[in-house]
Amino acid sequence: MKFRALLTAVVGITTATTTLALPADAAPPGAAQPQQVAAGDPAQAAAAADKAVSSQVDELTRGPDESYNRVAVTPGASEMYYVSYERTYKGLPMVGGDAVVVVDGAGKVRDTVAATGPSPRGVATTATISAEQATETAKTRLSRVDDTAAPRLVVLAWGEQPVLTWEAVVSGILDGKPSIQHVFVDARTGKIADSYDLVRAGTGNSYYYGQVTIGTSGSGSSYSLTDTSRPGIQCGGQNGSAYTGTDDTWGNSSGTNLETACVDALYSVQREWDMLRDWLGRNGINGNGRGFPARVGLNAVNAYWTGSYTNFGHNQANTQQATPIDVVAHEFGHAIFQTTPGGAGSGNENGGLNEATGDIFGAITEAYAANSNDPADYLVGEEVNLVGQGPIRNMYNPSALGDPNCYSSSIPSTEVHAAAGPLNHWFYLLAEGNNPGGGKPSSPICSGGPSSVTGVGIQTAAKIFMGALNRKTSSWRYANVRAASVAAAIELYGANSAQCRSTKAAWSGINVVAASNEPACT
Numbered sequence: 001m002k003f004r005a006l007l008t009a010v011v012g013i014t015t016a017t018t019t020l021a022l023p024a025d026a027a028p029p030g031a032a033q034p035q036q037v038a039a040g041d042p043a044q045a046a047a048a049a050d051k052a053v054s055s056q057v058d059e060l061t062r063g064p065d066e067s068y069n070r071v072a073v074t075p076g077a078s079e080m081y082y083v084s085y086e087r088t089y090k091g092l093p094m095v096g097g098d099a100v101v102v103v104d105g106a107g108k109v110r111d112t113v114a115a116t117g118p119s120p121r122g123v124a125t126t127a128t129i130s131a132e133q134a135t136e137t138a139k140t141r142l143s144r145v146d147d148t149a150a151p152r153l154v155v156l157a158w159g160e161q162p163v164l165t166w167e168a169v170v171s172g173i174l175d176g177k178p179s180i181q182h183v184f185v186d187a188r189t190g191k192i193a194d195s196y197d198l199v200r201a202g203t204g205n206s207y208y209y210g211q212v213t214i215g216t217s218g219s220g221s222s223y224s225l226t227d228t229s230r231p232g233i234q235c236g237g238q239n240g241s242a243y244t245g246t247d248d249t250w251g252n253s254s255g256t257n258l259e260t261a262c263v264d265a266l267y268s269v270q271r272e273w274d275m276l277r278d279w280l281g282r283n284g285i286n287g288n289g290r291g292f293p294a295r296v297g298l299n300a301v302n303a304y305w306t307g308s309y310t311n312f313g314h315n316q317a318n319t320q321q322a323t324p325i326d327v328v329a330h331e332f333g334h335a336i337f338q339t340t341p342g343g344a345g346s347g348n349e350n351g352g353l354n355e356a357t358g359d360i361f362g363a364i365t366e367a368y369a370a371n372s373n374d375p376a377d378y379l380v381g382e383e384v385n386l387v388g389q390g391p392i393r394n395m396y397n398p399s400a401l402g403d404p405n406c407y408s409s410s411i412p413s414t415e416v417h418a419a420a421g422p423l424n425h426w427f428y429l430l431a432e433g434n435n436p437g438g439g440k441p442s443s444p445i446c447s448g449g450p451s452s453v454t455g456v457g458i459q460t461a462a463k464i465f466m467g468a469l470n471r472k473t474s475s476w477r478y479a480n481v482r483a484a485s486v487a488a489a490i491e492l493y494g495a496n497s498a499q500c501r502s503t504k505a506a507w508s509g510i511n512v513v514a515a516s517n518e519p520a521c522t
C-alpha cells in the first residue's frame with residue numbers, strides 16, 4: 001500500500017536554524033511502471049550455464065578434483081542472466097574460485113568470468129587445527145566479541161598459494177565500531193591467512209525531502225513503516241523492529257525526530273530500488289526481488305551497512321540524522337556489492353571498489369530521484385556538514401578532499417574510502433566527461449591518459465557499471481573492473497560504439513591500463 005506521509009522540510013545548509021516550508025514533492029518517478037525483466041527464463045539460463053560449466057568452456061576450465069556449484073541466477077539489463085558459481089576442491093568450498101556465466105534471453109552463453117587464482121592441486125584437505133582453536137584465533141581480531149559462528153573448512157585461493165583454512169565469522173566491536181569479520185585461519189599452522197570485514201562504515205549528511213509518498217503497510221488504526229511492495233525494506237529503531245503507528249502519517253519534519261529520519265531513509269531507498277528497476281533492470285537491492293531493513297538512531301556520527309541491515313547515525317552537532325539519498329544509497333550500495341557475484345572480497349583495493357560502489361549508487365540515485373531539495377551532483381555528503389566541513393568525498397576531483405584521483409601501486413595499501421577515489425573519478429569521467437560544460441565541473445585526466453574523455457550520461461554509465469558488477473568475482477581489483485566494464489559496454493552497446501570508447505578512455509584517464517587481451521572498440 002502507498003500512502004502520503006506528511007512531512008515538511010527543514011533545510012540545514014550551513015545553519016540548522018534556517019527553516020523553510022517546501023512544496024510537496026512529486027510522486028516517486030516510475031512508481032507505476034512495470035518491472036523490467038529479461039526475456040527467456042531463469043531455468044533456461046541456469047541450464048545453459050550449467051552446460052557451459054560441465055564442458056569447461058573458456059575461463060571455466062578446472063582441475064580434476066574441482067567442481068562448480070551454482071549459487072544464484074540474477075536477471076539484469078539487456079536481457080541477460082548472470083549465473084554465479086562457487087568452486088569446490090575435493091568437496092571443500094574454494095574461496096576465490098567463484099565464477100559467473102553470462103547467458104542471454106535466448107539461452108546462449110555470452111561470456112564467462114572466473115576469479116583468477118593459483119591451482120589448488122596438492123593442497124592438504126585435512127585440518128590439524130581444530131575449529132575451536134580457529135575460532136579463538138579469529139576472536140583476536142576484535143576488541144569485543146559478541147557472537148561467533150561455527151567455522152567452515154575452505155580452500156582459500158585469494159593469495160599466491162592456496163591454503164586450507166577455517167573460515168570463522170566473529171562479530172562485535174573493533175576500534176569502537178561494529179565489525180563482522182570473516183577470518184581465514186590456516187588449518188595446519190593456526191596463523192591468520194586473510195580476513196575481511198562485512199561491515200562498511202560510511203558517513204553522510206541529512207536532507208529532508210518535503211512531503212513525500214512512501215511505501216508502508218497497515219490498515220484501520222494499525223500501520224507500520226514496512227514496505228509491502230519492496231520486500232525486505234522497512235525502517236525502525238535500534239531494536240530492529242519497524243516503527244508502527246495508529247495512522248499512516250509519519251514524522252514531524254524535525255531533524256532530531258527518528259520517525260522523520262525513517263521517512264527520509266525509506267524515501268531514499270525506495271528511489272534506489274526504483275532506479276535499479278527502471279534504469280538498470282535489477283530486481284530489488286539483492287537482484288532477486290528483496291531488500292534489507294534500515295535502522296535509525298545509531299549513536300554515532302556515521303552510517304553503516306552491517307552485512308544484513310543499514311544503520312544511520314547523526315551529524316556531529318546532533319541536529320540532523322544521516323539519512324539523505326546519497327548516504328542511504330551508499331549504504332545500500334554495499335548491499336548491492338555484497339549480493340552481486342563474488343560478494344565482498346578482501347584487502348584495501350577490493351574494499352575501495354566496495355566504497356566507490358556505494359558512492360556511485362549515491363550519485364546515480366540522486367540523479368534518478370531528481371528532487372529539487374537535493375540537486376544531483378557528484379559529491380558525497382555535500383550538505384551534511386557532518387563534522388562542519390561540507391562534503392566528505394568529491395567524485396570529479398577526489399584530491400580536492402584529500403583522496404587520490406589516479407590509480408597507482410599504492411592503492412592496495414590505501415584506506416578504503418580513499419582507495420575509492422580513482423573509481424569514483426572513473427565514473428564521473430565516463431558519465432560526464434572531463435569537460436562537460438553546462439555548469440558541470442570539469443575533471444582532471446591523470447598524466448599519460450587521453451587528451452579528453454567524452455561523457456555518455458549518468459544513466460548509460462550506470463548501466464555499464466551495473467553490467468561490470470554483474471561479472472564481479474571475489475578477487476576483484478581495479479584491473480578486473482576495467483575488463484568487466486569494457487565487456488559490459490560491448491554487451492550493451494556493441495564494440496563499435498562511443499560507449500565502448502568512452503569506457504576505455506575513462507579508465508586510461510585514471511591510469512588503469514588495458515590488459516593485453518582487452519577487446520578493441522572496432
Ligand SMILES: [Zn+2]
Binds near residue numbers: 201202330331358
Ligand atoms: Zn561505505
